[in-house]
Amino acid sequence: MxxxxxxxxxxxxxxxxxxxxxxxxxxxxxxxxxxxxxxxxxxxGKAVAAKIREEIAAKVAELKAKYNRVPGLAVVIVGDRKDSQTYVRMKRKACEEVGIAPFGADLPATATQEEVLEAVRGFNDNPDVHGILVQLPLPKHIDEQAVLGAISVEKDVDGFHPLNIGRLAMKGREPLFAPCTPVGCMELLERCNxxxxxxxxxxxxxxxxxxxxxxxxxxxxxxxxxxxxxxxxxxxxxxxxxxxxxxxxxxxxxxxxxxxxxxxxxxxxxxxxxxxxxxxxxxxxxxxxxxxxxxxxxxxxxxxxxxVGPMTIAILLRNTLDSGERFITRDVKSKESSRKGPLLSRLVPEREQLGPWSVVAAGSLLAGAALQRALGSRRQ
Missing domain, CATH: 3.40.50.720 (NAD(P)-binding Rossmann-like Domain)
Known part of the structure; x- marks a missing residue:
């Protein structure tokens, strides 16, 4: 709330x-x-959400026909809260209705933070998963920010990664994903002219x-x-x-x-x-x-x-579709060209020009990695 x-x-x-x-x-x-x-x-809102789901289902079918692949959404849930379980069931059912492949990790309330992080990392590495969300709230012994921060920015279909929020706040930049409920609000305004x-x-x-x-x-x-x-x-x-x-x-x-x-x-x-x-x-x-x-x-x-309620899941599905399409088409291009772009160029839409801050950030990452390797070799 x-x-x-x-x-x-x-x-x-x-x-x-x-x-x-x-x-x-x-x-x-x-x-x-x-x-x-x-x-x-x-x-x-129900009619707007139904129209969006119809559009998603058509696009998913198109991806399947063209590439024999569909977007995948993974939901991580910890514990047995009835409301959370209900929300997760709704999301998985919605995925199936539009043709998105549902994935999940259902962990007990006693799960350790490392076990939750391991589930997230597994989905980060899974090429068939293109969106990941962690159902909140998490048990009190787990650091929510640490878990949310572990989600790959490219699979952050909830739109809460600091990089996505930061780009949302910047003029001339666009995030990979924006939070689902606010986007749903904007869709209601726009589709009602x-x-x-x-x-x-x-x-x-x-x-x-x-x-x-x-x-x-x-x-x-x-x-x-x-x-x-x-x-x-x-x-x-x-x-x-x-x-x-x-x-x-x-x-x-x-x-x-x-x-x-x-x-x-x-x-x-x-x-x-x-x-x-x-x-x-x-x-x-x-x-x-x-x-x-x-x-x-x-x-x-x-x-x-x-x-607004029906819009949140509809936008989550659309974010997953956008992510799946981005991954699937990029994988095809990568196989054709046998190469991948620089790290940071894969974190933002290809249509955007990388600004100076990205060049500095990329340089910092490379320099840091080189320094870490050098120091590591000295310790051996």
Missing amino acids: PEGISTNISAAAASASPTPSAPTGSATASASPASPFMKANIID IPIKGKRAVVVGRSNIVGMPAALLLNKRDATVTICHSATKDMESIVRQADIIIAAAGQAQLVRGSWVKPGAAIIDVGTNPVDDPSKAAGYRLVGDVHFEECKEVAGAITPVPGG
């Missing part, structure tokens, strides 16, 4: 006036009426998983971006200026109808359980946005569930 906002802000939001600012349909960043993924002003360039966007929440990368993606598409968080003063007035709102704070119904500029587009990433005796489970899921209030004001809005 995205990084939370302090409870005093949430309490203040709960007391805000629920009166909507304007009737539905006022246009600011609203979607085209012709969008097939809209029902009135509600974005159908919601303009981004030149618009004012507010991201509520600054987590590494959603908030920060979402802000970077919006910035790359030329939006003017503001990030709100637990220390933000007068958050309501800032959010009210937005043409696009991405709510990823982890606080149920934080954003109220009175916060929303008429016609704004709202992407609600939150998934929060609230008590509901009418449900068999005793609760229902709501977002970080008060849906009933905000849908009366917004030009476009995602529901919870059925909005």
Whole structure:
């Protein structure tokens, strides 16, 4: 769940006036009426995700027909948390549905960090695996950052490797992969014909998983971006200026109808359980946005569930497809040319020119390796 906002802000939001600012349909960043993924002003995330999966399945079939190979996704899970097990089953089933080969390592909660790292290294070395993800959270005795950092940057389909995040933050550079949920948010905007360039966007929440990368993606598409968080003063007035709102704070119904500029587009990433005796489970899921209030004001809005949720796995599958295609076609070219490019040139898309920083980094790596060999020979 995205990084939370302090409870005093949430309490203040709960007391805000629920009166909507304007009737539905006022246009600011609203979607085209012709969008097939809209029902009135509600974005159908399930339909967008289904379309993306359809595109992936077609491309996977094309790769199989041309090269007799398909992309492979490996999921490492440690322990028997029911929610994690459910998520992993969903990902493996989704892989099978689009033709991606599923791989996995199911380790007990008592597994050592070295055992987890060994599983990751094994998939790094497996030529049939093109994407690796580690299901979080890991048991407390395991260093998550050490495990995530062990994933090859070329197989980091979750998009959290420092090199991928760093390139996402750089003007003129693109990562191999960007985090799945933020990319899913952008896909919803783009496929619903919601303009981004030149618009004012507010991201509520600054987590590494959603908030920060979402802000970077919006910035790359030329939006003017503001990030709100637990220390933000007068958050309501800032959010009210937005043409696009991405709510990823982890606080149920934080954003109220009175916060929303008429016609704004709202992407609600939150998934929060609230008590509901009418449900068999005793609760229902709501977002970080008060849906009933905000849908009366917004030009476009995602529901919870059925909005952003289906997009995360769809983008994970697409990242795996992109990685698989990159590996498979490169392997073919390598066999034809009998050579491989320099190390760092294999870490970034071929369409990008390597800048001076890459030359310096490559030189440093080579110099370090030479020095290590020299010192090693002296010790023998």
